[in-house]
Amino acid sequence: MARIKILFLLLIFHAAAFAQQHVYVETESFTEKGGWVTDQQSFVVMGSSYLMAHGMGRPVKDASTTVRFPAKGKYRMWVRTKDWAPFPTGPGKFTISIDGQQAGQVMGASGNDAWKWYDAGVVDITKEEVNLVMKDLTGFNGRCDAILFTDALKFTPPNTLKALNEFRNQVLHTSAASLDGGQFDIVIVGGGMAGTCAAISAARMGLKTALIQDRPVLGGNNSSEIRVHLKGDVDKNHYPKLGRIVREMDNGDPGNGNPDAAEYGDARKISIVKAEKNLHLFLNTHVYKVEMKDNKIAAVIGRNITTNQDTRFTGTYFSDCTGDGTVGYLAGADFRHGRESKAETGESLASEKSDSFTLGTSNLWASLEKDTISSFPETPWAIQFSDEYHIDDTKADWEWETGFGNFNTITDAEKIRDHNLRAIYGNWSYLKKNKADKYAKRELAWVAYIGGKRESRRIMGDHILTQMDIQEGKFYPDGTVTATWTIDLHFPDEKNSKYFEGQEFFAGTKHIRVAPYTIPYRCLYSRNISNLFMAGRNISTTHVAFGSTRVMRTCGMMGEVVGFAAAVAKKYNTTPKGVYTDHLAELMAIIKDETPPQQTLQNPPAGK
Known part of the structure; x- marks a missing residue:
């Protein structure tokens, strides 16, 4: 009762x-x-x-x-x-x-x-x-x-x-059944240089490919929304085939924070992607959920950032090219965030103790000279500058950066961006008011509201690239992408720290030059999620090694390798790890340009 x-x-x-x-x-x-x-x-x-x-x-x-x-x-x-x-x-x-x-x-x-x-x-x-x-x-x-x-x-x-x-x-009613986005050979999440190059590579190898991007443009940090130029060489490769797709996507070098959005080639990137018959592009779709089965990713769920409509994408293979390692994190992949200690890695450049310190996020900006004098509102709510400390520049470069362990680059993304905006507007207000001879006729032409991230999660693979791998130029049998960028680990600018301790927004660095070295294929797949590849700044490295691998031309070449490897995995019905253990010679032959691209899928072994 x-x-x-x-x-x-x-x-x-x-x-x-x-x-x-x-x-x-x-x-x-x-x-x-x-x-x-x-x-x-x-x-x-x-x-x-x-x-x-x-x-x-x-x-x-x-x-x-x-x-x-x-x-x-x-x-x-x-x-x-x-x-x-x-x-x-x-x-x-x-x-x-x-x-x-x-x-x-x-x-x-x-x-x-x-x-x-x-x-x-x-x-x-x-x-x-x-x-x-x-x-x-x-x-x-x-x-x-x-x-x-x-x-x-x-x-x-x-x-x-x-x-x-x-x-x-x-x-x-967003909990209702998702739209069916389709079944794919490989689903690539993240449309920066790494993800876009991976998608083009996979599609050209004959794979039915989905590319999912959470913004209306491709290119990530190289898009008109963020405006960071491409770095890392593609012409020093041991394998000249790598970098061909990166070159297609490269719109030249407009520098950082160029006020002309067209210089970053948004439309060109999208037109290249849309020209691929095996490639299906899904813009404005934020992947926030994964479905797992037998330690594999079965599907990802993405929500349209304007309509809030959910779409479900199923696939045989997945590649996390999000930068934040979002798909890997949601799937339960092993990952690392922050710095390892010297005792843990043996690296001379490592921190004395492990911590949550990461490179920060930049919001670039630019001004233009106009014909008439203009004013700018008072900004008492912004960071305050003085004759003693201000930044006398007409545009930003990479140094305008917030993070450094004071903020979490994933969960504090809004706080970081807002801190950057308070610095930009406060400094500009000071310049307009106190340096009229130079800035009276200048106006802010563009300020990024989407943050350009450098570091967050790194997904662990069967090999973790280290400082020693880089500086000793180790050449592993599965060495693929040739990387050339310095070990470039940012830290708060000393003068900025003096005036804004714990709230820094300006960075310094010390470039440690390296000879060209190769990144092992084993850094490009998860060690515990059996059908997950990754490419970009979230690959399997230490924090120190990440300082060199993170630049976008290098990340784009990683994506090219993932496309090749996914085709080999599809051919033999194996895992990304299985490509390394059982079919590495074939993958390396493709990378060396010794195998016609379509042969991989056209000639599967009997019984497969």
């Missing part, structure tokens, strides 16, 4: 909850984004993307959308936002209007730098469809994650990640 009563009460509770009318609006799904931009960099800690008003000090155009309500009446309106730079209140102010009438208070200047829901009061909805508008007031990176209307006037939406994800899935 008691169990029946409890069940009855539960049913009553469920019915009451179901009767509540929630209208949940993800801002990244706005029909017209105006001048607002979609930011997905913090998906791992937010569970979604959001819109941001990135106007470099000039208010951006309104974002708007049409919202349909299930019924007319009174709804409480909630807005999920934050004050990203409170001092005591920050600059990210915006308002929300319904059919031309402002609803609630000015948002984004609460003095609280945590993401949370703000009560915008009760609104009276008199039509089934209304026009919702977000108006930026400052141009200084105001941001909004979601807007909720609920007829349960005393309801408070959840804010912790787990509860928020559950609520979001319930009201948006």
